[in-house]
Each structure stands twice: as C-alpha cells, then as structure tokens.
Amino acid sequence: MSATQSVYLEEEGVYRFHMEHPVPAYLVALVAGDLKPADIGPRSRVWAEPCLLPTATSKLSGVVEQWLSAAERLYGPYMWGRYDIVFLPPSFPIVAMENPCLTFIISSILESDEFLVIDVIHEVAHSWFGNAVTNATWEEMWLSEGLATYAQRRITTETYGAAFTCLETAFRLDALHRQMRLLGEDSPVSKLQVKLEPGACSHQACAWDPVDATHPSGLLPCLWLAQAGLSPHEGVNPSHLMNLFTYEKGYCFVYYLSQLCGDPQRFDDFLRAYVEKYKFTSVVAQDLLDSFLNFFPELKEQSVDCRAGLEFERWLNATGPPLAEPDLSQGSSLTRPVEALFQLWTAEPLDQAAASASAVDISKWRTFQTALFLDRLLDGSPLPQEVVMSLSKCYSSLLDSMNAEIRIRWLQIVVRNDYYPDLHRVRRFLESQMSRMYTIPLYEDLCTGALKSFALEVFYQTQGRLHPNLRRTIQQILSQGLGPSAEASTEPNAELARAGAEAGSDSAALLLGDEAPSSAISLRDVNVSA
Numbered sequence: 001m002s003a004t005q006s007v008y009l010e011e012e013g014v015y016r017f018h019m020e021h022p023v024p025a026y027l028v029a030l031v032a033g034d035l036k037p038a039d040i041g042p043r044s045r046v047w048a049e050p051c052l053l054p055t056a057t058s059k060l061s062g063v064v065e066q067w068l069s070a071a072e073r074l075y076g077p078y079m080w081g082r083y084d085i086v087f088l089p090p091s092f093p094i095v096a097m098e099n100p101c102l103t104f105i106i107s108s109i110l111e112s113d114e115f116l117v118i119d120v121i122h123e124v125a126h127s128w129f130g131n132a133v134t135n136a137t138w139e140e141m142w143l144s145e146g147l148a149t150y151a152q153r154r155i156t157t158e159t160y161g162a163a164f165t166c167l168e169t170a171f172r173l174d175a176l177h178r179q180m181r182l183l184g185e186d187s188p189v190s191k192l193q194v195k196l197e198p199g200a201c202s203h204q205a206c207a208w209d210p211v212d213a214t215h216p217s218g219l220l221p222c223l224w225l226a227q228a229g230l231s232p233h234e235g236v237n238p239s240h241l242m243n244l245f246t247y248e249k250g251y252c253f254v255y256y257l258s259q260l261c262g263d264p265q266r267f268d269d270f271l272r273a274y275v276e277k278y279k280f281t282s283v284v285a286q287d288l289l290d291s292f293l294n295f296f297p298e299l300k301e302q303s304v305d306c307r308a309g310l311e312f313e314r315w316l317n318a319t320g321p322p323l324a325e326p327d328l329s330q331g332s333s334l335t336r337p338v339e340a341l342f343q344l345w346t347a348e349p350l351d352q353a354a355a356s357a358s359a360v361d362i363s364k365w366r367t368f369q370t371a372l373f374l375d376r377l378l379d380g381s382p383l384p385q386e387v388v389m390s391l392s393k394c395y396s397s398l399l400d401s402m403n404a405e406i407r408i409r410w411l412q413i414v415v416r417n418d419y420y421p422d423l424h425r426v427r428r429f430l431e432s433q434m435s436r437m438y439t440i441p442l443y444e445d446l447c448t449g450a451l452k453s454f455a456l457e458v459f460y461q462t463q464g465r466l467h468p469n470l471r472r473t474i475q476q477i478l479s480q481g482l483g484p485s486a487e488a489s490t491e492p493n494a495e496l497a498r499a500g501a502e503a504g505s506d507s508a509a510l511l512l513g514d515e516a517p518s519s520a521i522s523l524r525d526v527n528v529s530a
C-alpha cells in the first residue's frame, strides 16, 4: 500500500498500513497479488511476480538510489521514508502512478530501458511535486505534471547529462506538436488552466441536456453547469487531462520561469523553498507564481509576469502551443543524426543508395533517437511505396529485435502504409502484447485504414486474454464508423455494435467514446505516465 508503515500480523492474517503524512485521496492505493520483494537500494525494493523479479531487480538495482540522491540534492530531503516500486501486469491501464512510498508501474515497460528510466525518474520527481505539494484542483493538473516533468529533467541532466535530457525533451515536444496538429490550436485541452465540464455526459448517444434535466443516472447535478455559465461544449472531460499539454506545455512554462531567473540552480533553490513552504498541502497556480515573484524580487520589480506576449495569464489561459520552448541545442549530437537520416529517406526523389548506406548503425542509437526517427516517418505517412519497401528491407528485421517502444512505431508505419509483407509482424506483436499502451494505437491505425478485417480477425483470436476494459475499448474502436446498415449487414459487426452498447455502462472503458473520431484517436494515442 502507498503507506509509510506496513505490518503483517501473522496469527490474524491481517496487514496493517499507516500513512503518517496527509495525502489526497487519489494517492491512496493498494495492490494485492503474488508479489515477491527484492532490495535494490538502502531504502528501495521492487515488488513483482516471481517470474519478473530477476529482470526488474537487475534493471533497477542501485540506480533508484542514485536518482533519489540527485533529487535530494536539488529539492531537499526525501520525506516519505521508503521508495519502493511494484510492477503490475500488462493490463494495468496506465504506464505508471506515483503512489507515495510505492510507485506503481506497468511491467510492459521493463524491456524498453530508456523509457523505464524516464518513467521511474518522473515518479521519483512526484515525491516532491504532486505528492508533497499537490494541485488543489484537477483544473490545474499541470502544476503537478509540469513541475514533475521539469524536476525529472533536472535529475536526468544531473545523472545522464544535458544531451540525453535534450533528446528526450525533443522527442516529447515533437509529440506535443503532433497532438496540437490533430486537435487544432483552439482546442480547450491545450490550456494549462482547463475548465472541467461538471455535468457533461460520457454516455455514448446520450441526449441528456445538462442545463435542463437531471441525468438519467441521478448523478451530476445540472444546475452546477448552468450556474458556472458553461455550455456543455466549453468544458473539458477530466478523463482528457492526461494529455501532452498538461505535461509538456506545463513543463515549458516552468522552464520559462527558470529562464527568467537566469540560473537553473537558483531556480532549484526556489523550488526547494516552495516545497518546504507548501509540503503536505494543496496549492493553486497563483501560489506558485506568487512564491516565484517573492523569491525573486528583482523579477517582480521588472513585472516579468506582464511581459507582452508572455504574460503569466496568457501562459495559463491561452489555447495553442507553448509561448516559448526550451533551447535544446545541447542535444544536437544526438538529434542531428536523426534529422539527417530522416531527410535522406524523405528526399524526392529518393536516393536509394545513399539512404540504404546510411541505414548503418541505428542499432547503436539510443531508443529515443530511433523512436524520434520513426515518429517523424509516421508523421509523413503514407510514404511512397518504394520508400516503405526500402525502409522495410533496411530496418524491418533489425527493428524487430528491438524493444516494444520501437517495434510499435515501426508496426504503425507498416499499417499506415498498408505494407502487407510485414503484416505478419503486426499480428505477432498483437498476439503477444496485452497492454493498452501498445494495442490501442495499432488497432486505431488498423481501423482507420484498409485493414479492419485483419484487425477483427486478430481481435477474435486474442480477446480472451485481454483485460475486460481493454477488450471493450478495442470493440468500440472496431465498431467506430459502422453505419446502421453496416451494423445490420454482417454478424461480427452486429456483435461488435452490441458490445459497444454494453461498454456504455462502463465510463472508464468508454473514456473518450463521445468524441469526434479524430480527437479521440489523438488523445487515446498518447501514452503518458501519471
């Protein structure tokens, strides 16, 4: 349990847990299963199913203590006693969750080393930003996520250097801009301070008017919405907050603040004082910004909060991309080869010999380099068929031997380009991956394109092994875009339509079901740690 003390009373068969600090309800978490512990540091152990324990231990032994110590040097003492990690089965619906004393993390991430490192460090950073000082309202979730992402990158800079940190940041900011293109610059989720939709209904095909009537479920009083002066379309569904704006636009704002004070170490000192002042309480953005201006009186005097075009108010309330982005030139030794290779493969006409010759050594690249390269190819898809053929010849077997974060991207390229010779790899991947983070994006792509019947076939073969919530989401993806006549015409489709209707009773599974398909895809596509 996410608790500072736990005792097992053997005679009674009872576990007792105690949390000595006040924490918000969302950080109370309990896990039960066939879990065995192994020490990985003086105050850390991993818990995992016995078959996973050796891998988990070997990947994290010693390093977690390194990350905790780096964080302590930056932001002050770790205040939760133990920092343990529990690995959960692939069906765990999110990548990782920062429950105090016991980070929850999905075991699927174990094979992708660099992602594992970043995800755990992010959760370590939440021990200060999120768990100790918490956002008072979900409408300002960026306070936890933006600050934790900033702290995570300070820790990786201290531990692995600026180049690696800039690479990882470039990779994520690329994803942020992708999400922006899909949603449009005026999307309400792109604000840091979002307005939640207090009464909106996530039931598919529900005609409930929140201003007018009580919801059929008896929940969610409509008056609230009317009093708040909101129309049903102005607000944001809380399920949509785990988007890249909350994380990366939030990060950019915090980074901008650090630039204003001119010295990242002075900014660390400020954050340390901020944690000390507000620990074990909940805050709003104004608390952070007031503290910032009070800590740097010279900046307050210069009215940095009102600089034209970069007003704090605009950072918080404008839709669209970040008003300023970090300088990532220190990562160029790692990002430049990616850009060069991408240029070669997308040159018109394709210089086959040059492109193939340069295929050399991506096997020595960092995972984030390869992922960035593949993401850019994905953005450019569909690609000319000859390019896809050559790419497949150069990379397909090589990428197949790499980790899942890389394989999923290559397979999405295969699907978005309808490249049938590599389709057997997609099937094999979907037969072995049972986690949401890897199955959903592939099913989305399969169903958007011409491969829906292939998707149906794979789904029928694997559905028995999927978590019920994931199964319902995939059923919903498979049934999207089926008109009434399509639903009636063939049996499997009718069955899917029924399954979709059943899913309506489970709002967690529905998640984004009432969105337009494009925004549903773009938000569901993003895998973030909490």
Ligand SMILES: [Zn+2]
Binding pocket: 122, 126, 144, 145, 148, 529, 530
């Ligand atoms: Zn987080």
